[in-house]
Amino acid sequence: MTPLRHPDRFVNRHLGPDAAETKAMLQALSLGSLDELIEKTVPAAIRMKSPLELPPAISEHELLAEAARIAAKNVPAKSYLGMGYSNCITPPVILRNVLENPGWYTQYTPYQPEISQGRLEALLNFQTMIADLTGLPVANASLLDEGTAAAEAMTLLRAVGPKSGGAFFISEACHPQTIDVVQTRARPLGIETLVGDAETFDFAQPIFGALLQYPATDGAIRDPRAFIARCHAHGAKVAIAADLLALTVLTPPGELGAEVCVGTSQRFGVPLGYGGPHAAFFATQSEHVRHLPGRIIGVSVDAQGKPALRMALQTREQHIRREKASSNICTAQALLAITSSMYAAYHGPRGLRAIAEYVHALATRLGAGLRARGFRVAHGAYFDTVRVELDRQQAGAIFDLAESRRMNLRALGESSLCVAVDETTTEADVDALLAIFSQGAGQKDAPAAAAPTPGAALALPHALLRKSAYLSHPVFNTHHSETEMLRYLKHLESRDLSLTRTMIPLGSCTMKLNATAEMIPLTWAAFGAVHPFAPRAQAAGYTQLFDELSAQLRAITGFHGVSLQPNAGAQGEYAGLLVIRAYHQSRNEAHRNVCLIPSSAHGTNPASAALAGFRIVVVKCDERGNVDLGDLEAKAEQYKNELSALMVTYPSTHGVFEEEIVRICEIVHARGGQVYMDGANMNAQVGLCRPGDFGADVCHLNLHKTFCIPHGGGGPGMGPICTAKHLTPFLPSHAVMPVGGPQAIGAVSAAPWGSASILVISWAYIRMMGADGLTAATKTAILNANYIARRLDESFPVLYRGRHGTVAHECILDLRRVKASAGIEVDDVAKRLIDYGFHAPTTSFPVIGTLMVEPTESEAKGELDRFCDAMIGIRAEIREIEEGKAPREQNLLKGAPHTAELVCADVWDRNYSRERAAFPVPRQRAFKFWPAVGRLNHVQGDRNLICSCPPIEEYAA
Numbered sequence: 001m002t003p004l005r006h007p008d009r010f011v012n013r014h015l016g017p018d019a020a021e022t023k024a025m026l027q028a029l030s031l032g033s034l035d036e037l038i039e040k041t042v043p044a045a046i047r048m049k050s051p052l053e054l055p056p057a058i059s060e061h062e063l064l065a066e067a068a069r070i071a072a073k074n075v076p077a078k079s080y081l082g083m084g085y086s087n088c089i090t091p092p093v094i095l096r097n098v099l100e101n102p103g104w105y106t107q108y109t110p111y112q113p114e115i116s117q118g119r120l121e122a123l124l125n126f127q128t129m130i131a132d133l134t135g136l137p138v139a140n141a142s143l144l145d146e147g148t149a150a151a152e153a154m155t156l157l158r159a160v161g162p163k164s165g166g167a168f169f170i171s172e173a174c175h176p177q178t179i180d181v182v183q184t185r186a187r188p189l190g191i192e193t194l195v196g197d198a199e200t201f202d203f204a205q206p207i208f209g210a211l212l213q214y215p216a217t218d219g220a221i222r223d224p225r226a227f228i229a230r231c232h233a234h235g236a237k238v239a240i241a242a243d244l245l246a247l248t249v250l251t252p253p254g255e256l257g258a259e260v261c262v263g264t265s266q267r268f269g270v271p272l273g274y275g276g277p278h279a280a281f282f283a284t285q286s287e288h289v290r291h292l293p294g295r296i297i298g299v300s301v302d303a304q305g306k307p308a309l310r311m312a313l314q315t316r317e318q319h320i321r322r323e324k325a326s327s328n329i330c331t332a333q334a335l336l337a338i339t340s341s342m343y344a345a346y347h348g349p350r351g352l353r354a355i356a357e358y359v360h361a362l363a364t365r366l367g368a369g370l371r372a373r374g375f376r377v378a379h380g381a382y383f384d385t386v387r388v389e390l391d392r393q394q395a396g397a398i399f400d401l402a403e404s405r406r407m408n409l410r411a412l413g414e415s416s417l418c419v420a421v422d423e424t425t426t427e428a429d430v431d432a433l434l435a436i437f438s439q440g441a442g443q444k445d446a447p448a449a450a451a452p453t454p455g456a457a458l459a460l461p462h463a464l465l466r467k468s469a470y471l472s473h474p475v476f477n478t479h480h481s482e483t484e485m486l487r488y489l490k491h492l493e494s495r496d497l498s499l500t501r502t503m504i505p506l507g508s509c510t511m512k513l514n515a516t517a518e519m520i521p522l523t524w525a526a527f528g529a530v531h532p533f534a535p536r537a538q539a540a541g542y543t544q545l546f547d548e549l550s551a552q553l554r555a556i557t558g559f560h561g562v563s564l565q566p567n568a569g570a571q572g573e574y575a576g577l578l579v580i581r582a583y584h585q586s587r588n589e590a591h592r593n594v595c596l597i598p599s600s601a602h603g604t605n606p607a608s609a610a611l612a613g614f615r616i617v618v619v620k621c622d623e624r625g626n627v628d629l630g631d632l633e634a635k636a637e638q639y640k641n642e643l644s645a646l647m648v649t650y651p652s653t654h655g656v657f658e659e660e661i662v663r664i665c666e667i668v669h670a671r672g673g674q675v676y677m678d679g680a681n682m683n684a685q686v687g688l689c690r691p692g693d694f695g696a697d698v699c700h701l702n703l704h705k706t707f708c709i710p711h712g713g714g715g716p717g718m719g720p721i722c723t724a725k726h727l728t729p730f731l732p733s734h735a736v737m738p739v740g741g742p743q744a745i746g747a748v749s750a751a752p753w754g755s756a757s758i759l760v761i762s763w764a765y766i767r768m769m770g771a772d773g774l775t776a777a778t779k780t781a782i783l784n785a786n787y788i789a790r791r792l793d794e795s796f797p798v799l800y801r802g803r804h805g806t807v808a809h810e811c812i813l814d815l816r817r818v819k820a821s822a823g824i825e826v827d828d829v830a831k832r833l834i835d836y837g838f839h840a841p842t843t844s845f846p847v848i849g850t851l852m853v854e855p856t857e858s859e860a861k862g863e864l865d866r867f868c869d870a871m872i873g874i875r876a877e878i879r880e881i882e883e884g885k886a887p888r889e890q891n892l893l894k895g896a897p898h899t900a901e902l903v904c905a906d907v908w909d910r911n912y913s914r915e916r917a918a919f920p921v922p923r924q925r926a927f928k929f930w931p932a933v934g935r936l937n938h939v940q941g942d943r944n945l946i947c948s949c950p951p952i953e954e955y956a957a
Contacts, residue, residue, distance in 0.1 A: 008059055009057065009773075010057065010058075010059060010060055010063075010515070010517070010773070011057065011768075011769055011777070013513075013515065014513055014765075014768075014769065014777065014858060015776065015777060015780050015858065016780070016784070016859040016860035016861070017780060017783070017860055018860075022034065022780070024861060025783055025787040025861060025864075028787060028790055029783075029786055029790055034779045034780075034783060037779070037782060037783060037786065037806065038688060038779055038782065040802075040804035040805070040806050041657060041786075041804070041806040041808065042657050042688050043657055043658075045662055046661060046662065046689040046694040048688060048689055048690060051687070051771045051775070052555050052556060052775065053555050053771070054552060054555055054556075054770055054771040054774070055767070055770070056770055057767070057768055057769055057770025058767055058768060058770075060515075060517035060768060063517055063764055063767055063768050064517060064520060066767070067521040067760065067764065068521075070541045070544050070545055071521065071524055071526035071527055072526060073541035074530055074538065074541040074542060075406060075534075075537070075539075075540075076525070076529065077406040077408055077534060078406060078408065079408040079534055080407065080410070080419045080421065080425075080433070081408050081409070081418075081531050082384070082410060082418060083176070083736070084146050084175050084177075084178070084217075084243075084263075084264055085264075085266060085272055085275075085533070086245075086266065086267040086272075086420065086422040087422045087423075087424045087531075088267045088268070088269055088270065088423055089423055090271060090343075091269065091342075091343065093485050093489070094269060094339060094342045094485070094489075097486060097489045097490070097493075098338060098342060099335070099339055099523060100519070100522075100523060102498065102499065102500050102514065102516075102710075103496070103498050103500050104335060104496075104498070104713065105335055105710040105711075105713075106499035106500060106511075106514055106711070107119055107496055107498045107499075107711065107713035107714075108509060108711050108714070108839070109295075109334070109711070109714040110123075110310075110311055111311070111843075112497075112831075112834070113308065113310040113311065113933075114302075114831065114897050114935065114936065115496065115834055115897075115932075116495075117309055117932040117933055118491075118493055118494065118496035119492070119713040119714075120310065120311075121309060121492055121495075122337075122492055123142075123297045123334060123338065123341070124297045124299070124309055124947075125342075125475055125476075126139075126142065126265075126281075126337040126340060127297055128471075128473060128475075128476075129340070129341055129476070130281040132471050132472075133244055133248065133252060133470055134242065134247065134252050134253055134254055134261040135251075135253060135255045135261075135468065136253065136254040136258075136260075136261055136283035136284055136285060138283065138284055138288075138289050138292065138296075138947050139281060139283040140282050140293065140294045140296050141294065141295045141296060141297050141337060142279040142294065142295075142332045142334060142715065143279075143280040143281070143293065144280055144329070144331070144332070144567050144571065144715075145264060145276060145567065145749055145751065146175070146178060146262060146264040146750050147177050147181030147182070147747065148185075148571070148748075148749065148750065149241075149264075149280040149282050150181065150182050150211055150241050150262050151184075151185035151186075152293040152294075153209075153211065153260045153262050153282070154168050154182055154186065154239070156284065156293065157208060157209030157238075157259065157260065158191065158208055158209065159291050160237065160259075160287075160291055161208040161209060161237055162235050165206070166205075166208040167192040167205055167207050168186060168191055168192070168207060168209050168210070169195075169207045169209070169210040169211070170182060170183075170195045170196075170210070170211045171197070171198045171210070171211060171212045173197075173198070173212070173213045173217055173218065173220065173222075174212070174216075174217060174241060175217045175241070175750075176735040176736055177734065177736055177750045177751070178211075178213075178750065179195060179735065180733075180734065180735035180746050180747040181746070181750060182211065183746055184578070184732075184745060184748060187613075188578065188581060188612050190613070194207065198210070198222075198227045201227075203230065206234070207231070207234070207236045208235075208236055209236055209238065209239065210231050210236060210237075210238050211238075211239050211241060212227070212238065212239070212240045212241070213240075213241050213242075214250070215243060215246055215250075215383050215384075215385065218416070218418050219379060219382040219384070219386055219418060220378070220379040220381065220382060220387070221250070221379070221381040221383060221461055221464060223461065223463060223464055224258075225257060232257070238257070238259055238260070239258060239259065240253040240256070240258045240260070240261050242261050242263045243267075243383065243384075244264070244265055244267065244281070245267055245352070245356050245359065245383075245384075246356065246383040246384070247466070248353045248356040248466065248470070249353065249356050249357065249383070250383070250460065250464050250465070250466055251464045251465070251466055251468075252470075259285055260282070260283070260284045260288075261282075261284075262281065263280065264278050264280050264281070265278065265279045265281055265336070266278035266279070266336075266340075268339075268340035268343040269339050269342070269343030270339050270340060270343075271523065271529065272528060272529055272530060273527065273755070273756060273757030274542050274753065274757055275532035275751025275756045275757075276532075276567055276716070276750075276754060276756060276757065277333055277335075277336050277716035277758055278333065278755075279332075279334075279337035279339075279715075281337075282294065289947075294332055295332055295714065296311065296312045296947050297309060297311060297312065297947065298311070298945055298946055299946040299947075299950055300312075300940050301937050301941075302933040302935060302936055302937065303895075303935045304899075304901075304934050308933040308934075308937075310938065310941055312942060312945055328570040328571075328604050329568075329570060330569060331568035331569060331571075331704070331714070331715045331717035332714050333712075333716055334712055334713040334715045335710075335712030335713055335714075338713065342489065344471060344476060345475055345476050345478075345479050346480065346485050348471065348477050348480055349469075349472070349477070356383075359422060359423055360383055360384060360460065361458065362427070362429075363382060363383065363385070363386055363421050363459065365427070366419060366430050366433060369434040370388055370437060373438055373443060375388050375390070375437060375441070376389040381459055381461045382459050383459075383460070384420055384421050384422065385418055385419065385420040386418070386420075387416055387417070388417050388419070389415065390416065392414045394440065395411065395414060395415050395416065395417055396414075397441070398417060399440075400440075401436055401439060401440045402436045402440070403535065405436060407432070407433065407436060408531065408534055408538075410533075419433060495932040496713075499513075501929055502839065502929070503838070503859045503867060504839040505788075505839070505853045505855050505867060506841055506852075507655070507842040507854040508602065508653065508681070508810065508842055508845070508852060509711070509842065510683050510706060510809075511711065511856060512683075512708060512856035512858040513708070513856075513858035514708055514709070514710040515708065515764075515765070515768075517764065517768065518708055518760075518768075519710075519761065521760050521764070522757060522760055522761065526541065527541075527542075527760060528757060532737075532751040532752065532756070533737060536737075542753070542756060545760065545763055546753060546759070549759055549766070550562040552763070553701065553720065554722065556686055556687075556774070557679075557682075557690055557691055557692050557722045558691065559691070559699070559723055560692075560723060560724055560725040560728050561722065561723040561724075561725070561727065561728030561741070562720060562721070562722050563575065563720055563721050563723075563732050563740065564718075564753045564756070564759060565739070565740075565747070565749050565753060565754045566700065566718070566720060566721060566732075567717070567718055567754035569604070569679075569702045569704070569705075570604040570719070571719050571754075572679075572700025572702075572720060572721050573604055573605065573647075573676075573678065573700055574608045574611055575700070575748045576676050576698040576723075577595070577608055577609060577612035577645065577676060578745045579698055579721070579723060579727050579730040579731065579732075580676060580697070580727070581613065581614075582743065582745050583726065583730055584674075586730075586743060589672070591641075591642060592641075592672065592673070593615050593642060594614065594639040594643050594644055595609040595612075595615065595616055595644055595645045595646070595647060596618075596619050596635060596636065596639075596643070596668070596673075597609065597618055597619065597646075598620075598621055598627050598648060598649075599619065599621050600621050600625065600649075600652060600654055600846045601649060602649065602678065602846070605647045609645075609647065614644060614645070617635055619631050619632050619635060619646075621654070624800060624801075625652060625654030625655075625799070626652065626654075626659075626660070627652070627658060629660055629664070629667070632667055633667050636667050636668055636670075636671045636673070639671075640672065641672075643673040644674065645668075645675070645676050646664070646665075646668045646673060646674075646676065648676070648677055648696075649677070649678040649680055650677055650678075651684050651685075651809070652681075652800075652808075653681075654799070654800040654846065655811050655812055655852065656800050656802045657684070657802055657808050659802070659803055661694055662694050662695055664695070665694065665695025665696065674698070674727075675695055675696045675698075676696070676697070676699070677691045677696035677699035678699070679691070679699045679700050679702060679706070680702055680705060681808065681810075682701055682705070682706040683705060683706040683777075684778060684782060684808040684810075685778065686777070687771065687775025687777075688775065692722070696724075697724045697726075698721055698723045699721065699722055700720065700721045700722075702717065702718075702719060703717070703719070703720065703758075703761075704717035704718060707761070707765055707766065708762060708765040710761075716758055718754055718758060718759065718762070729741035729743045729744070732745050732746065732747055732749075733746060734752040736752070739752045739753070777857045780857035781855075781856055782806075782809050784855040784857060784859060785807050785810050785811055785854065785855055788811060788853055788868060791864075791868040791872075792813060792853075792868055792872070795871060795872050795875035796814060796815055796851070796871065797813070797814045798812065798813060798814070799811075799812040799847060800812055810853060810854035811852070812847060812850045812851070812852050813850060813851045813853060814847075814850055815829060815850060815851060816849040818875075818878050818882075821882045822888060823889075824881065824893055826843050826844055826848075827843060828893040828894055828896065829851065829871075829893065831893070831935055832874050832893045832896040832897070833871075834896060834897035835897050835917065835920055836874070836924075837870075837927070837928065837929050838867060838870055855867070866923075869921065870920075874893070877892045881893075886912070887911065890910065890911060892917065895917065896917075896935070897935065898917040898918055898931075898934075899934055900918075900930045902934060903917060903918045
């Protein structure tokens with residue numbers, strides 16, 4: 001008998017168009033079937049001949065049951081490992097209304113600030129929190145993790161330091177994963193790193209900068225002021241990697257003389273998640289702001305003079321500097337930064353200090369109890385981590401006994417153990433730890449633990465006690481009840497446009513459905529409470545998840561090896577290029593350092609290549625938007641002795657499947673180079689073609705695009721890399737956990753499997769879709785893009801098409817003609833779309849004066865038509881200008897977006913009606929999203945850079 005299949009299939013929930021809508025769109029394209037569309041779009045030479053080899057699709061109900069079985073294999077141990085990762089308590093009001101709320105996690109990077117004021121305010125709060133706690137005036141809106149933030153600190157200090165060179169000093173007291181990541185970043189840049197004891201370093205070798213850990217990885221608190229003074233005397237600058245909670249009671253790095261402070265905000269309410277995602281922070285002096293990596297949120301004014309927030313210094317997103325970049329940071333960790341900022345707002349300065357004092361009191365109780373039992377506590381000053389010196393036999397016995405009781409201690413060498421407590425630790429836990437030490441050491445009658453004297457200085461050095469105030473802004477002193485916090489969160493959410501309201505048709509960004517079933521397991525304790533350095537035996541569920549997801553990605557891409565470590569797309573680019581670099585070095589061809597990059601490439605490509613130590617040579621594109629084969633062949637031949645790699649995006653950044661992709665790969669391979677494929681557009685390939693089959697050697701995958709990890713308002717992301725067999729031995733390693741190949745490059749992320757917890761999302765998506773569902777999704781994404789291209793071509797011509805007149809999964813609309821005919825800029829159309837209730841497509845990329853539209857497979861025909869109707873309506877408004885019916889300087893587009901306050905004002909001095917401004921289509925009378933502010937003044941914001949919360953009086957004014 002044929003087995004029965006449950007009728008409720010997930011693929012029907014994921015795909016927007018139903019059968020009737022699909023048929024109608026195909027008819028509009030004069031096509032008889034989806035297969036006919038694919039034959040016209042995807043080159044026959046690369047199309048797969050057989051289906052993907054994946055397990056059968058399962059339902060949402062079955063998926064959640066399977067995820068629960070896998071999660072149950074993770075051992076719920078108590079981890080006292082520390083090393084920059086702490087268990088914490090996520091306040092339920094923040095857990096439910098931010099981390100688990102699609103109104104927050106389906107937002108995109110706030111490139112359109114008028115409809116992003118909620119998350120911008122939350123990120124400005126984050127920056128203020130970091131600036132206050134670190135004692136430095138400027139902070140960014142988050143980075144990927146502490147290790148990569150420390151690496152960014154190294155490159156900043158090099159950029160602002162003396163030009164005569166020198167090495168970079170790293171204290172041996174830094175976390176081992178941080179040292180690993182910094183050294184990985186330093187090697188291709190030709191930076192020598194020196195790891196040693198800061199207290200005995202003699203400066204015999206010149207250095208341009210130094211990195212310290214505060215408190216140290218083994219818990220010690222040392223006063224760094226003398227070392228910082230010596231660095232300054234020798235012309236070097238200093239970065240400090242600091243514990244954010246400890247800074248509520250310790251003198252901040254800015255007051256100690258450091259130029260930079262980095263770290264992670266994870267312990268401010270973000271689950272461990274076996275390594276991530278977590279928001280790193282980066283703070284520095286004001287004079288270094290134009291070297292600050294990543295995004296900065298700033299305060300400006302809108303067209304009506306009201307305060308309004310935006311991404312300040314947008315060109316400081318270093319990928320825009322291309323080969324001149326000193327960072328390739330693109331994705332940040334916005335959702336997690338928002339969570340941490342809300343944790344600080346909920347607890348306030350007094351609450352945070354109380355948590356810090358509670359944690360420290362537990363640590364001192366532990367230290368006192370250990371001393372009372374005759375153990376030697378290594379340091380007299382510590383915050384939350386106690387180091388105990390033992391003999392080798394004792395250390396082994398105590399470590400093993402603790403692990404058998406599901407308590408993870410950190411072994412530091414053969415005769416030291418470190419124990420790190422956190423806000424989830426209790427007095428009973430401390431008593432259990434003391435009992436483990438006593439029993440492991442063979443003590444029969446152990447004394448009871450003595451509680452520290454109330455009000456005592458405990459184990460903090462008096463000279464380093466914090467005296468300065470922090471978090472004095474009202475936002476951190478108002479929302480301490482759940483009622484107030486809930487209303488504040490909902491207020492901010494209401495000021496943001498997300499996928500909960502409308503499609504976000506951003507080309508190159510793939511804003512598709514993030515299904516609830518994919519998201520539910522994310523905050524289960526069995527996934528969230530696992531420390532990234534817990535013994536592998538305690539993470540069997542995660543191991544199964546990694547193995548299954550890696551197998552899925554191998555089947556989808558046709559590659560041999562997978563590394564899940566890169567925790568952003570740009571990080572994946574960087575890792576893939578380092579793998580290629582290592583491969584050439586293994587063949588005694590380290591001189592191969594030329595990387596060919598098409599002129600259409602996203603800016604992270606040349607930025608990543610520059611950071612990987614490559615010399616960049618740009619390859620032209622032809623009039624159809626394809627790689628110019630003649631120019632490619634000429635440059636490949638010219639540099640054949642130095643050629644290392646070609647970076648190519650497929651389908652191209654211009655939204656077409658290049659017919660000659662196989663030939664492109666052959667040209668590079670014939671000259672000894674490797675082909676790196678940027679997987680940003682994998683949403684047009686899955687189930688139809690595989691990069692491992694048509695010539696690529698390595699690619700990264702944006703799991704936050706093709707494989708449904710939400711963008712979270714600008715992060716998290718994941719960018720694992722897949723490699724051909726000959727490159728697999730070079731996959732990234734890790735200093736703490738054994739991962740990677742036998743000839744591995746160093747770590748590229750702080751955690752061995754990057755942001756491990758969100759890998760659950762992509763695994764779940766693939767399991768529920770199955771081979772047929774994934775292929776149908778790709779075909780539907782291509783159908784939706786072609787339908788939009790057909791409907792809008794008459795209004796805004798489609799710039800690039802394939803040989804048969806089709807586009808891939810996205811299309812580029814040319815608006816340059818209306819600039820000449822009506823004085824309308826692409827930004828005017830973007831802002832007017834807000835009045836119609838839409839987020840704008842990607843503006844002026846990859847071609848200035850264009851919009852790049854990607855509808856994804858998740859949007860139904862009705863939503864596509866609504867967007868097309870809006871664009872056609874805007875074209876009619878532009879025609880009024882062209883015909884002289886509306887002036888070129890004051891019209892519906894130049895005045896957009898229109899706020900409720902503006903439309904309802906007593907005075908209306910526009911030459912068009914309030915109704916046309918606010919309600920361009922009838923539907924909006926019933927369902928209207930109002931922008932929180934009018935059009936932003938970016939020039940004003942950059943000239944008067946304000947990157948932390950201004951006084952509340954300014955908002956009131």
